[in-house]
Amino acid sequence: MKPATQLIHGAEGIDDDATPLTTPIYETTTFVFDSAQEVRDYNEGKSGKFLYSRYANPTVLAVEKKIAALEGADAALVFASGQAATTTALLALVGGGDEIVCSGAIYGGTLHLLADIMPRFGVRPRFVSIDELRLPDTIFSPATRLVWFESPINPTLRCVDIAAVARACRARGVVSVLDNTFASPVNQQPLALGVDVVMHSATKYLNGHSDVTAGVLASSQALIDRVLKARKLVGAVLDPYAAYALGRGLKTLAVRVERQNASAMAVARQLEQRGRVERVYYPGLESHPDHPIATRQMSGFGGMVCLDLGGGYDRAARFFDRLKVIQRAASLGGVESLCSLPVLTSQWGHSEEELARAGVTASMARLSIGLEDPDDLIADVEQALAP
Ligand SMILES: Cc1ncc(COP(=O)(O)O)c(C=O)c1O
Numbered sequence: 001m002k003p004a005t006q007l008i009h010g011a012e013g014i015d016d017d018a019t020p021l022t023t024p025i026y027e028t029t030t031f032v033f034d035s036a037q038e039v040r041d042y043n044e045g046k047s048g049k050f051l052y053s054r055y056a057n058p059t060v061l062a063v064e065k066k067i068a069a070l071e072g073a074d075a076a077l078v079f080a081s082g083q084a085a086t087t088t089a090l091l092a093l094v095g096g097g098d099e100i101v102c103s104g105a106i107y108g109g110t111l112h113l114l115a116d117i118m119p120r121f122g123v124r125p126r127f128v129s130i131d132e133l134r135l136p137d138t139i140f141s142p143a144t145r146l147v148w149f150e151s152p153i154n155p156t157l158r159c160v161d162i163a164a165v166a167r168a169c170r171a172r173g174v175v176s177v178l179d180n181t182f183a184s185p186v187n188q189q190p191l192a193l194g195v196d197v198v199m200h201s202a203t204k205y206l207n208g209h210s211d212v213t214a215g216v217l218a219s220s221q222a223l224i225d226r227v228l229k230a231r232k233l234v235g236a237v238l239d240p241y242a243a244y245a246l247g248r249g250l251k252t253l254a255v256r257v258e259r260q261n262a263s264a265m266a267v268a269r270q271l272e273q274r275g276r277v278e279r280v281y282y283p284g285l286e287s288h289p290d291h292p293i294a295t296r297q298m299s300g301f302g303g304m305v306c307l308d309l310g311g312g313y314d315r316a317a318r319f320f321d322r323l324k325v326i327q328r329a330a331s332l333g334g335v336e337s338l339c340s341l342p343v344l345t346s347q348w349g350h351s352e353e354e355l356a357r358a359g360v361t362a363s364m365a366r367l368s369i370g371l372e373d374p375d376d377l378i379a380d381v382e383q384a385l386a387p
Contacts, residue, residue, distance in 0.1 A: 023059055067185075071185050071218040072189060081236075083201075091230045093223070094123050095122070097124075098123055098145040100118070104129050149165060149176075155347075159293045166195045166196070181204050182304055185198075198219070201215055207333075210331065257300065264367075270378050279307070280308075281308070303332075305367045307364065326380050327339070341364065
């Protein structure tokens with residue numbers, strides 16, 4: 001072979017003698033076949049071979065299998081972002097004329113996707129309050145095909161009775177989807193509570209290092225097959241390199257979340273006891289309105305804490321500006337503790353009435369508790385609150 005050919009084909013491919021401990025990054029867009037018969041077998045579903053990375057890739061598949069086991073699902077799929085997971089799920093599971101019932105207290109991206117884009121395709125969203133979700137038998141119309149909800153809810157960490165909503169959906173053949181991002185599968189197992197599909201922004205706890213944007217859906221094989229067909233066509237799959245990073249982050253999920261649960265509880269308790277803020281929202285505190293529901297359906301209360309400092313926006317902004325260890329950034333679920341002000345992020349531009357409906361005030365600050373020493377986090381919050 002001449003140099004140009006050698007440079008392309010020389011020593012390329014896998015080494016059968018090297019058995020890696022970790023899953024390698026299959027950074028390839030396509031896979032090699034030995035014969036036409038092998039391609040035919042693949043097309044007829046008779047082989048475990050891979051064809052093209054937009055359809056399936058070994059690095060991506062390894063992460064999907066791990067997440068499916070974690071959620072107690074038949075199968076899982078990963079996507080280029082949480083929003084890519086949501087969009088692909090909707091394209092796969094609903095169509096023109098269908099109604100989606102969605103919790104009004106939902107991630108803003110989900111809300112705008114449903115309210116601004118899906119109606120263009122004849123899909124009608126109807127938003128219901130947390131109070132309405134408490135009576136799940138009343139939320140349906142004859143056109144309802146899918147119910148989308150979250151628990152705990154950003155930023156007040158209000159919780160919805162997941163099993164009750166799932167039961168009402170099952171009784172009517174309506175697909176239930178729970179966004180489990182805030183809890184993580186370590187703290188909450190929605191499929192065991194009867195939900196049909198679990199969704200995650202894996203950008204948050206699943207990856208946990210604030211360096212990968214990814215999404216997840218986990219469900220029964222039948223529903224995942226429908227979503228996979230859509231993902232192949234929409235092309236919203238996760239890149240193998242990002243899948244590798246997500247898989248590496250996942251290995252420490254249990255220890256990260258256990259530590260974040262404990263630190264968040266310590267921060268929340270300390271702040272409540274000191275009485276330096278008007279109110280602390282944390283589902284693990286007995287004072288939280290949904291503490292009984294959270295205790296029933298969660299095995300840990302998560303790493304998110306919301307403070308209402310009282311005294312209006314200026315007090316929250318002063319607290320935010322004075323933080324030294326906790327970083328001022330949107331997002332959550334990483335090893336670094338972060339603070340965001342809901343009125344500048346998730347509730348930006350909302351009217352007084354919309355804020356009141358979401359139970360959000362201008363004096364709230366949301367903390368995502370990371371893996372720093374909890375004493376340093378408490379000291380940071382205390383100095384930022386000092387007169
Ligand atoms: C609860 C929740 N769901 C979905 C998303 C969207 O995920 P992504 O940003 O990975 O697209 C987010 C992002 O903040 C979120 O907080």
